[in-house]
Amino acid sequence: MAKDEKNFGALSAGDWSALRQQFPILRKGDLCYLDNAATTHKPSSVIEAMEHFYRAENATVHRGAYALAEKASLRMESVREQMAQFMGVESHEVVFTSGTTHSLNIIAQGLPDQFLKEGDEIVVCPSAHHANLIPWQELSRRTGAALRFLDLIPDQLTWDLDQAKKIIGDKTKLVAVAHTSNSTGIRYPFETLVHLAHDAGALFILDAAQAPLGEALHFGRSGVDFAAFSGHKMFGPTGIGILYGKAAKLASLRPDRYGGDMIRNVTFQQATYAEGPRRFEGGTPHLAGIIGLGQAIQFIEHIGIDPMRSRCSSLVKRARSLLLEDGWKVLGSQSTSSILSFYDDGIHPHDIATLLNQDGIAIRAGHHCAHPFMRSLGLSGTARLSFAAYNTMKEVDQLMDSLKKIRTLFS
Amino acid sequence: MDLYHPRILELSKEPVNFRKNEEAEFKAHAYNPLCGDEFTIYLDDGRTVGLKVSFHGYGCAVSKASAALLTQSLEGEDLKGALQKIEHFMECFESKADTGNADLNLLLAARDFPSRRSCALQAWQECQKTLSAIKKTG
Numbered sequence A: 001m002a003k004d005e006k007n008f009g010a011l012s013a014g015d016w017s018a019l020r021q022q023f024p025i026l027r028k029g030d031l032c033y034l035d036n037a038a039t040t041h042k043p044s045s046v047i048e049a050m051e052h053f054y055r056a057e058n059a060t061v062h063r064g065a066y067a068l069a070e071k072a073s074l075r076m077e078s079v080r081e082q083m084a085q086f087m088g089v090e091s092h093e094v095v096f097t098s099g100t101t102h103s104l105n106i107i108a109q110g111l112p113d114q115f116l117k118e119g120d121e122i123v124v125c126p127s128a129h130h131a132n133l134i135p136w137q138e139l140s141r142r143t144g145a146a147l148r149f150l151d152l153i154p155d156q157l158t159w160d161l162d163q164a165k166k167i168i169g170d171k172t173k174l175v176a177v178a179h180t181s182n183s184t185g186i187r188y189p190f191e192t193l194v195h196l197a198h199d200a201g202a203l204f205i206l207d208a209a210q211a212p213l214g215e216a217l218h219f220g221r222s223g224v225d226f227a228a229f230s231g232h233k234m235f236g237p238t239g240i241g242i243l244y245g246k247a248a249k250l251a252s253l254r255p256d257r258y259g260g261d262m263i264r265n266v267t268f269q270q271a272t273y274a275e276g277p278r279r280f281e282g283g284t285p286h287l288a289g290i291i292g293l294g295q296a297i298q299f300i301e302h303i304g305i306d307p308m309r310s311r312c313s314s315l316v317k318r319a320r321s322l323l324l325e326d327g328w329k330v331l332g333s334q335s336t337s338s339i340l341s342f343y344d345d346g347i348h349p350h351d352i353a354t355l356l357n358q359d360g361i362a363i364r365a366g367h368h369c370a371h372p373f374m375r376s377l378g379l380s381g382t383a384r385l386s387f388a389a390y391n392t393m394k395e396v397d398q399l400m401d402s403l404k405k406i407r408t409l410f411s
Numbered sequence B: 001m002d003l004y005h006p007r008i009l010e011l012s013k014e015p016v017n018f019r020k021n022e023e024a025e026f027k028a029h030a031y032n033p034l035c036g037d038e039f040t041i042y043l044d045d046g047r048t049v050g051l052k053v054s055f056h057g058y059g060c061a062v063s064k065a066s067a068a069l070l071t072q073s074l075e076g077e078d079l080k081g082a083l084q085k086i087e088h089f090m091e092c093f094e095s096k097a098d099t100g101n102a103d104l105n106l107l108l109a110a111r112d113f114p115s116r117r118s119c120a121l122q123a124w125q126e127c128q129k130t131l132s133a134i135k136k137t138g
């Protein structure tokens, strides 16, 4: 705890204004930031740890036999260990990548050639983020395997599990879906799909980009074969993310890049590759990012995921009921995460976002990298609110005031 | 400058020349992959009376008002004149110079919103491409 106290001062769970003070960008008080699903802000502890690394500890890893380099290597491995605990897995199953997109691409491009052929099927979700759709489209194009889509139940916008049971079967080789939709905020019952996929002998891949601040991760227990997420959506730095893979599944993937740091033995003609995560970590890693990510985990664990989740869900609940009261339409009949998408047939989401911005409120508008999904709903896009524990009820009220003005403008 | 001037809002709510014209000789398609907005601009070269222009589609207030003002600007021009009008507007947009038309001047506000520039420009750009291609072939 001594270390935590140094990093976080008197910060304790439930003291939300003290929590907000930990984020330098929010201290000035004129930013109402409601786009946390895109990226969260960074607490001082993360920023300072990264700065300290460059100022006092900079060295690369796995190379030098001098103290600084050894220390850097140890730091990297200790964050891997920390991350493994955070996800409920073993540390040799944790690969550092540049983010969710990179992680998913490592899987899609690394599957052995014979893994898929014509007649096989890849099951995906219509609301997928492009990062969890396009890699599978490309894989399908390369191998001839077909893409099959889960059905969403109208209005609820969660999976129709009866349909899922029908389409996940003998032909299915791979199921790749999200933990939580970044466009609707629906938290999907992915655990059920893990069982369906495994019963069919298929691989199960989880896009967990929106998961880490929503609930404790138990990838080991839930049995997913692979999972991917990004540091920057969990109070960590950009440019660093995680690929989790069961050890045997990771070993079956081809590395996505070749070079230093990922080899065991190299001759002029050929090379053998390191085992475990390092096979996928060719080149000098984003060490400052890894260190920042380690601090982000400490920060999250110090505050506690459960209190943060209940905080966000009360913010979302209030926003949802006020929006509905004012005549806005909300995507999905229930809020199951910190994300909420709303719209109005007569007001374009980009107009909403630009006008809110004039009042100092930052939200996301558009198709949220789920273009085919928005089209299928007959929408060009939505305005999306996404909360973090540092947001306040006052910000929800500020948002609603501003939205009322916008409605008047367009009426 | 206010991007949401009452006149822009008025034009977006009740845009002039907002109608399909599938028989039109030329069509310009403005599609913005960033936001999914999509307009078709219909250009009918009446030869003697000049261009008849209308548009249809879906987009934000700024892009809708901009497309409406585009159709108004090109109305009655010949191909050469229409291209000149477009080029003049785009030059004014970049330099924030007076366009000589009060409504068009309101669109220049979009220059201050980097993510919204294309809302004001796209219909014009696509029409420019379509008209230039006609000029070359015709």
Ligand SMILES: Cc1ncc(COP(=O)(O)O)c(C=O)c1O
Binding pocket: A037, A038, A099, A100, A101, A102, A129, A131, A132, A178, A180, A181, A182, A207, A209, A210, A230, A369
């Ligand atoms: C559900 C989901 N998947 C994937 C991504 C891509 O994450 P990144 O851009 O960090 O690779 C995001 C980010 O917006 C997301 O929300």
